[in-house]
Amino acid sequence: MREMLALAILKPIIFSTINAVSLLVLINLPPAVTLLSPCRNSCGNIAINYPFGMDDGCGAPQFRHMLNCSSTNDLFFLTPSGSYKVQSIDYNKKTMVVYDPAMSTCSILQPHHDFIMTDIQSAIIPPTSDTVFALLNCSIDSPVLNHYSNLCFNFSGHSCDELYSACNAFRVFHFLTNTTPPCCFTSYDTIKFMSMNILDCTHYTTVLNTDSLKGIGPLDWVYGIKLSYTLPETGCERCAQSGGTCGFDTETEGMRCLCSTSSNSTRQCGSVMAQGHARISGISSQKLFLMMMGAFLYLISS
Ligand SMILES: *[C@@H]1O[C@H](CO)[C@@H](O)[C@H](O)[C@H]1NC(C)=O
Ligand SMILES: *[C@@H]1O[C@H](CO)[C@@H](O)[C@H](O)[C@H]1NC(C)=O
Ligand SMILES: *[C@@H]1O[C@H](CO)[C@@H](O)[C@H](O)[C@H]1NC(C)=O
Numbered sequence: 001m002r003e004m005l006a007l008a009i010l011k012p013i014i015f016s017t018i019n020a021v022s023l024l025v026l027i028n029l030p031p032a033v034t035l036l037s038p039c040r041n042s043c044g045n046i047a048i049n050y051p052f053g054m055d056d057g058c059g060a061p062q063f064r065h066m067l068n069c070s071s072t073n074d075l076f077f078l079t080p081s082g083s084y085k086v087q088s089i090d091y092n093k094k095t096m097v098v099y100d101p102a103m104s105t106c107s108i109l110q111p112h113h114d115f116i117m118t119d120i121q122s123a124i125i126p127p128t129s130d131t132v133f134a135l136l137n138c139s140i141d142s143p144v145l146n147h148y149s150n151l152c153f154n155f156s157g158h159s160c161d162e163l164y165s166a167c168n169a170f171r172v173f174h175f176l177t178n179t180t181p182p183c184c185f186t187s188y189d190t191i192k193f194m195s196m197n198i199l200d201c202t203h204y205t206t207v208l209n210t211d212s213l214k215g216i217g218p219l220d221w222v223y224g225i226k227l228s229y230t231l232p233e234t235g236c237e238r239c240a241q242s243g244g245t246c247g248f249d250t251e252t253e254g255m256r257c258l259c260s261t262s263s264n265s266t267r268q269c270g271s272v273m274a275q276g277h278a279r280i281s282g283i284s285s286q287k288l289f290l291m292m293m294g295a296f297l298y299l300i301s302s
């Protein structure tokens with residue numbers, strides 16, 4: 001009789017204990033399994049992976065402050081001369097295509113401004129050799145028509161003059177002077193060492209993938225700048241393999257493997273995961289005790 005009474009009182013308690021325990025297990029497991037990264041990994045439809053980062057401390061320190069995701073989810077590549085809209089990033093080919101909204105193209109003439117990169121950017125993410133800069137409406141005194149004329153070239157059988165005749169935007173140069181003002185197809189290095197003012201050309205445009213434009217007219221060229229980046233040797237692979245996100249200490253710029261929002265490590269997430277386990281088993285042993293209590297009570301009660 002006393003046993004029955006004990007059972008009647010205990011059973012609901014036991015069951016609710018067991019339920020509470022399983023609930024706790026369910027609630028507690030997910031955060032430990034999913035390692036939340038403090039780094040946003042996309043902007044619009046563009047994936048942001050190493051070496052790039054949008055949040056400070058994410059990616060490689062060399063690429064710090066280079067990307068900005070606008071409130072409209074457009075990604076911008078930041079240089080001293082402005083913000084260039086990122087069209088795509090190819091992580092296999094290690095290239096990024098950017099577009100200067102203020103640049104002239106075949107269909108729109110806009111006042112020139114320089115394309116300037118920092119020294120670091122020029123070193124680690126320069127324009128590719130198949131990105132051609134077309135300097136337009138150059139004065140006859142322009143260095144690229146005189147001392148530096150060897151910096152100008154024709155690519156894939158195209159001459160610069162073609163731009164003047166094929167593009168609505170550039171035909172205006174003809175009209176005004178009734179002659180064909182000089183122009184020059186050149187590479188980024190020319191722009192890097194001479195500003196537009198020194199070059200003495202009023203406009204420029206850029207064309208990418210110039211190697212594959214044989215027989216294709218300026219109306220169908222792709223305007224923009226393709227950049228090619230190099231990956232710094234920092235041991236990111238090891239961190240990524242351990243489930244972490246590569247980042248850096250914002251003060252020392254030393255490498256950090258970001259394992260979760262609450263833990264960072266210097267190389268990989270292994271040691272941090274061990275800490276995580278310790279935390280889980282700390283909770284678990286408590287639960288285990290409760291479960292064993294419950295099981296024990298359940299056994300003696302039945
Ligand atoms: C981990 O690193 C990130 C990025 O540097 C930083 O924002 C965060 O505060 C760090 N967290 C800890 C726990 O150190
Ligand atoms: C990034 O863009 C936002 C909004 O366009 C702007 O407020 C912010 O200053 C930009 N950050 C940098 C580092 O340029
Ligand atoms: C072309 O360049 C000349 C100076 O060399 C300048 O006066 C003229 O305005 C320029 N044309 C356009 C359409 O900007």
Ligand SMILES: *[C@@H]1O[C@H](CO)[C@@H](O)[C@H](O)[C@H]1NC(C)=O
Pocket residue numbers: 152153154158159160
């Ligand atoms: C480019 O092509 C034009 C027209 O075909 C030609 O007059 C010019 O000499 C060529 N320039 C170079 C640098 O080869």
